[in-house]
Amino acid sequence: MVKWFWQRRDSGRKLQLKSRDDIGGANRVDFEELAPDITTFLGQAAYLQLGFFETLSELIQSTPELAQKESLSRAAGAALTKHEALVAVIRQRGDDPTALMLPFREPLDAFRRETHGVRPQETMLSVHIIAGMLDDFYLALSASYGETGDRVASILQADDDRQAIVDIIAGTIQSDLEWKSLLAMWGRRLVGDTLLIARAALRPMAVGSVDEQKVEPVFTELMAAHSRRMDAMGLAA
Numbered sequence: 001m002v003k004w005f006w007q008r009r010d011s012g013r014k015l016q017l018k019s020r021d022d023i024g025g026a027n028r029v030d031f032e033e034l035a036p037d038i039t040t041f042l043g044q045a046a047y048l049q050l051g052f053f054e055t056l057s058e059l060i061q062s063t064p065e066l067a068q069k070e071s072l073s074r075a076a077g078a079a080l081t082k083h084e085a086l087v088a089v090i091r092q093r094g095d096d097p098t099a100l101m102l103p104f105r106e107p108l109d110a111f112r113r114e115t116h117g118v119r120p121q122e123t124m125l126s127v128h129i130i131a132g133m134l135d136d137f138y139l140a141l142s143a144s145y146g147e148t149g150d151r152v153a154s155i156l157q158a159d160d161d162r163q164a165i166v167d168i169i170a171g172t173i174q175s176d177l178e179w180k181s182l183l184a185m186w187g188r189r190l191v192g193d194t195l196l197i198a199r200a201a202l203r204p205m206a207v208g209s210v211d212e213q214k215v216e217p218v219f220t221e222l223m224a225a226h227s228r229r230m231d232a233m234g235l236a237a
Contacts, residue, residue: 033203034202034203035141035144035145035202035203036141036201036202036203037203038093038145038148039095039100040100040201041138041141041142041144041145041152041201042086042089042090042093042095042100042148042152043090043097043100043101043102043103043104044104044108044138044201045086045138045152045156046083046086046087046090046097046100046101047101047104047105047108048108048131048134048138049079049080049082049083049086050079050080050083050101051108051109051112052076052079052127052130052131053076053079053080053083054112055112055116055123055126055127056072056073056075056076056079056127057076058123059072059120059123059124059127060072060073060076062120063120068164068168071164071165071167071168072124072164072165074161074164075127075160075161075162075164075165077161078158078159078160078161078162079131079160081158082155082156082158082160085155085158086152086155089148089151089152089155093148107200108197111193111197114193115130115190115193115194117186121168121169121172121179121183122182122183122186124165124168124169125165125169125183125186125187125190125233126186126190127162127165128162128165128166128169128229129187129190129191129194129226129229129230130190130194131160131162132160132162132225132226132229133191133194133195133198133222133225133226134194134197134198135156135160136221136222136225137198137201137218137222138152138156138201139153139156139157140218141201142156166229166232166233169183169233169235170233170234173233173234173235180234180235183233183235184230184235184236187230187235191223191226195219195222198219198222
């Protein structure tokens with residue numbers, strides 16, 4: 001079994017995910033010892049949203065049903081809106097968005113390829129699960145960056161318009177129950193790959209020395225939210 005959490009001596013702090021309903025000036029998550037520098041954080045977050053947009057755009061092309069195309073276009077539009085908002089934050093800081101995103105193009109594109117399903121329904125599930133988990137993770141990280149982090153949190157908490165994907169997957173399962181076990185297994189596979197991406201986002205100097213008792217609650221809440229997403233589609237996490 002993979003061990004996701006590492007060890008360091010106790011300093012009395014606890015980490016917890018920031019609620020999607022709580023984005024005020026108070027930063028409840030203290031990720032400062034683990035969080036990457038702000039340019040890395042912004043570059044990764046912006047490129048992830050661009051990747052979600054690209055995958056959803058590909059799904060629109062390969063999906064024959066017009067109603068599903070329209071639903072997927074809304075989700076793609078929401079991802080693009082988040083990407084553009086993050087790019088605006090980068091530019092307002094005086095940085096070059098392309099330069100900040102470029103170091104993450106190769107590893108994140110490889111990640112997207114590895115989590116691209118053989119069937120459109122698998123890829124839809126990939127987007128919904130991965131985007132949900134990483135939006136939550138970057139929302140937790142955002143509390144380490146002051147006012148800029150609060151702006152990023154507001155962007156990540158915007159409507160993702162992925163409910164239509166949930167409906168499409170639920171409808172697929174109802175039409176043929178063999179999909180249920182297939183998609184449930186696919187969803188479980190996605191978790192490990194996504195947690196590796198989250199782990200890689202942490203400051204490299206801290207990896208291997210982080211107190212398990214501080215990091216574990218964050219990943220536990222990520223998994224709890226993942227279970228709720230799977231349950232909403234009629235799938236076992």
